[in-house]
Amino acid sequence: MNTYLLAERTFGSYGARILINLVVSGIPVFAWYGIETWLAAAAIAVLTGWDIGGQGTLDLPTKIFTIITGIVMAIPPILGITSIAYIDYVAIPIMVALVIYGLYLGITAGVTGLLEYVPPTYSSATVLANFMIALNVVIGLIIVGATIGADTARWIRPSKRDVIMACLLGFFATAVFMETIGTFFAVTAVKAGLDPSLSWNMVLVLKQLGVAAGPLWPLLVGAWLLQFATKMLNAYSGGPALTVTVERASLRPWLTLAGALIGSIVAVLGIVWYWIPYLTTLANWVSPVAAILLTEYYLIRRMRKEISEKTSKVRIESLVGWFFGGFSAYLLSSYTPYFVPSIIGMAIASAIHAIGAKLSKRF
Template sequence: MATPARTTAEHRPAVPHSYASHLYNADLAPAGKRTWGTYSIFALWMADTHAISNYTFAAGLFVLGLTAWQVFLALLVGITIVYAGMNLMGHAGHRTGVPFPVLARVSFGVYGANIPALVRAIIAIAWYGIQTWLASVALVVLAVQLWPGLRPYTTNDVLGLSTVGWAAFGLMWLIQLVILSRGMETIRKVQDWATGPLVWVIMLFLAGWLLVKADFDISLTDSLTDLSPGQQLHQSVAAVGLTIATFMTLILNYADFARFTTSHRAYRVGNLLGLPLNFSLFALASVLTTAGAIAVFGEAITEPVEIVARIDNPWVTVVGALTFITATVGINIVANFVSPAYDLANLAPKYLTFKRGGLISAVLAILVMPWELYSNPVVVNYFLGGLAAFLAPLVAILLVDYYFVRRGRIDLDELFTAEPAGAYYYRRGVNPVALQAFVPAAVVSGVLALVPAFSVVSPFSWVLGVVIAGVIYYRRSATIRVAPLPSEVISCASSSSTPTESRPAPS
């Protein structure tokens, strides 16, 4: 496979006459100013991985019966595969400079790209609301501890939340909206210093405090349950699969971030530090903290906030609670806001910018009443889980198209052209080959992920989704394989050097 030549899209053109206004705006155009260096990508992953949910996931594997070293090894293998996926998608994002929904136009068509964009947006909006609500719950607990007089206002019910609950939810919603409304550069600065590093301080403090209390009598080889070797192997492999499935959302839209990186090295090294290294160490700290909690409190505690609350020091409780609230906001911004902001803007670029798409996402996150979603396991496991199973086939289609069908040759001008003769117009703006690959792969992946009879293999449903979608797309695209071209030509309104391709024949 030929390696695509490195190019940049440093200049953001004014709207050229050949571009369709309903496909183009400044936020969807190739990135102009690129300021995301290695540390910013590293901090992005700290913001994403230092979540209470990831702590609970790692601690839960230990409680289920794996030893500390088995949990660490399983998560290291899983996150290393995730790291490879991020680098593959990051290459396309950095090289073209366009966000995920625009990159998806290459394989799905200039209008068909709204299909993967909306799938990603629906998942993100639902979880954006849920994460905002979870942060507000922690804020309510903190507020009542600091001001006990508020307790009576936590027992009434107004559309599912108490008075204090609504105030906390509204405050968390507003704080995030202020950050997000200032654009990607502000998001970068906030995540660089206000999320991941703070959580590490608290996690190291908790692990150290518990180790001292336990007289350092914590084993990395003991199991809490008597799982057989076969059961331990299955749990370990399942942990690998679930780790990859969890990060499938960000693999899909990683171009949203890689497009702003200063070089290929910046996102690759940032990914290396933030994923295999940082995630694995965080998982190890989570397991050690859980083991320490068992030694000190006599029970497994998989919620770090609860451990903080048991330390008899009000300052530790306040600082710890605020830190984990901040961490929840951090993962929410990275994983659940940026993508729908771009995805919704892609629906109507003439009217919707990144900020307007983000505002719509934030409003929808309230209207879905996330506290009701989260309290309904049917909705969480089947609706949100089912949508997540659809992401793996989308990732496969984008990567197979970029690396094996196009071989990295993308004409940026054509991504914003609605002419029937356009390279990515296909049939009425939709590539039927992408749909023929996506639908069966999504059905199979969704059935394996959601039907109880397949629960044993559900952690690996994404594997079959990737294989089916990738193979079908590659074979069906044989008739539109691009001819070899010079590695670089002037494109994007003659303002940047970028690879291109000859226009494929309609499928």
């Protein structure tokens, strides 16, 4: 089942529509789609000498190429999972090339020195707090990816071994490894003179490292293709989320294309940049959704595979658990950044959902 169907049986049909479209996928994934589309276009813009700007300061060629990229990236998700797989066959070797280059940077600069690096604008008193904030964002985004992962994971062969291998090796291990390599890239670029506040931008990182002017320029083309591969999955998840809202399956291709196009236009206009704090904060609100889905399956349904055709419109205990879990994570991330708020939010949401389900005699 896809993410929406799982949520529908846990939060109710109306509750799932609200959460999936506003918090998990739907609008959020197409907003990220716009940001990543701009990054993909920026990779080519760096090679051609266009102004990649930021927050609405793109020049006309970059704007046009961003829109074109957004439309092209939406085609494989419209065609289906097989088309996405074909793109990945090309993107994965390029990702390996970037990883090798990142490892080279880490070994050359010294891994210990990279891990101990502190930006000049940071004091020793704030390092721990900022590290915990960054850790929460990373863990939260991994949870977000895992939550919408059902949209593609449902195509895995239905055996425990295949699912476990895909989860541990294909998702979590890869995510941790790639975050480490990304750290090598970012710190090396900052040491080379990049503004630390821009180190999240892979294109500017590669540009600072001299990739655009040297023999490694194909890595920027590879960065465009990697964004292609990433955003295909966002569009693939966002399309069904919008489709169930209008209750017309035949509109899925058009809604997918519309979401991709609107996300790209919003990125070009610069509006999406004001959404970034909201989109980042969503990591605190998505983790309780994941916790409640897991609690529902493992504790309440006790891993039963049969699914009732009758679905509640709203399940109060699920929504209450989600709200208090998300609100707790939000408060902790805002005022006490010495924990991992997304994990604590998961625990609170799971407990409230389980207690509510027990009181309502669901198990």
